[in-house]
Amino acid sequence: MEGKLVGVHKVKVKLAGGGEATYYYAWRGKGAPRIKAKPGTKAFTQEYVRLTRDRPVNAVSGTIGSLIDEFRSTAKYKALAPNTRKDYERMFGAIRAEYETFPISAIEARGSRKLFLAWRDTMKDAPRSADMHLGLLGRVFAWAKDNETILRNPLERVEHLHEGTRRDEIWSMEQINTLLTKGAPHIRNVAQVALWTMQRQKDLLTMPMIAFDGERVSIKQGKTGARVRVRAAPDIVPILRDAKENGRQRVLVNSFGQNWTSSGFKSSWRKEMARLKITGVTFHDLRGTAITYAYAHLDRSHDEKIKLIAEISGHSAEEADAIIRRHYLAGEEVIDAISRGTK
Known part of the structure; x- marks a missing residue:
């Protein structure tokens, strides 16, 4: 799991008793907070998202990370209610943890839909939350398609995991x-x-x-x-x-x-x-x-x-x-x- 999280820094240290331990930090560098949850778990990802949520990120151009930054800068996004933006920022943290450096050009590639759905399915224990995360990513893609940044939205007409219906x-x-x-x-x-x-x-x-x-x-x-x-x-x-x-x-x-x-x-x-x-x-x-x-x-x-x-x-x-x-x-x-x- 930790290998998929952008920027996670793994450090091996020798303990005073002669043994060895591996510590994980949210990013490389002085002052980086340590992730204390067990690697490979949902708690590990959640702690990473919490620690990096408010850290300024310079997204690489041409990636999903940069696409999210552009979406967040739009007037429509800024007009959303504060509580709605807070929820979106939390979900964007999880999305960026998985796809920060994912190339925009690969969004349109054949097989990308299957890849995104597989990511959604890793959250199947909380189906409503999984649907919301994928729905937000799909909304970013829909915005990008409207702007002709991409020509195909791979997340159109996705069936929900959550079975509840109004x-x-x-x-x-x-x-x-x-x-x-x-x-x-x-x-x-x-x-x-x-x-x-x-x-x-x-x-x-x-x-x-x-x-x-x-x-x-x-x-x-x-x-x-x-x-x-x-x-x-x-x-x-x-x-x-x-x-x-x-x-x-x-x-x-x-x-x-x-x-x-x-x-x-x-x-x-x-x-x-x-x-x-x-x-x-x-x-x-x-x-x-x-x-x-x-x-x-x-x-x-x-x-x-x-x-x-x-x-x-x-x-x-x-x-x-x-x-x-x-x-x-x-x-x-x-x-x-x-x-x-x-x-």
């Missing part, structure tokens, strides 16, 4: 009706806005009152920086108007009329789901549920459905690459389609 976690109409008719008002309001705008929990809880202009809601997604404008569906107009009339800073508030905190909402949501006896689905699944119902009820071709839904959700048609659309105006037809699906 398609199996869709709220039933009975569950939605229970929540919207019997749920506590402060919880019900958040769910209503989630269903009609298809936005993430954090973006909903922090949505400022000024986002509503009387007809449409303007949203900047914290995770991606994407901007969408959503026509306010009739079901959420009363919620928006109430917030405006009461002079609140945010659209959604807790039972005390105060701004939600992330932990406060999660606790309240968990208790309300237990009271309503709603199980098997999460708040996050409301987003996928809204998209699923809209897709099922839109009388359009597949491509047209995806485009219309993307106008509200902020997603792009290229779900595999997780590229988010920006500056879209919500279509009237999607709101109507969701209306038909939830009646």
Whole structure:
């Protein structure tokens, strides 16, 4: 394992008792930290990544390392939420440990896909994490292909190791009706806005009152920086108007009329789901549920459905690459389609 990690320095030393030991350092030179985990183990790689994560790296031109540096310097990457970039930097550390000096020209070569998949499979004990690492590498390749740095992305249409799928976690109409008719008002309001705008929990809880202009809601997604404008569906107009009339800073508030905190909402949501006896689905699944119902009820071709839904959700048609659309105006037809699906 240690031989594949770029820069690992191996030193053999003689012990005072006459024996010999081998020490491993994260890099060569004075001040280099020693890697104490057992060589050839996952812990060894993780410690190497942790020790080298914040060390400046001068990537060799024409390598995956340099490609990652270019990707990280783009405006789109810098616009990502800090927590998202933190997660990406952690995964980039593992990718660089394996492929820092891998030539860009070899990315397109026949057999490269098999090589990258084999690397992913070394992390199969944590399938979701393995998929995320390969997905991020694939995203870099997709960006490079768009820029014509490479002409073929070997990681297109890769099947996931992780078997979980959001398609199996869709709220039933009975569950939605229970929540919207019997749920506590402060919880019900958040769910209503989630269903009609298809936005993430954090973006909903922090949505400022000024986002509503009387007809449409303007949203900047914290995770991606994407901007969408959503026509306010009739079901959420009363919620928006109430917030405006009461002079609140945010659209959604807790039972005390105060701004939600992330932990406060999660606790309240968990208790309300237990009271309503709603199980098997999460708040996050409301987003996928809204998209699923809209897709099922839109009388359009597949491509047209995806485009219309993307106008509200902020997603792009290229779900595999997780590229988010920006500056879209919500279509009237999607709101109507969701209306038909939830009646």
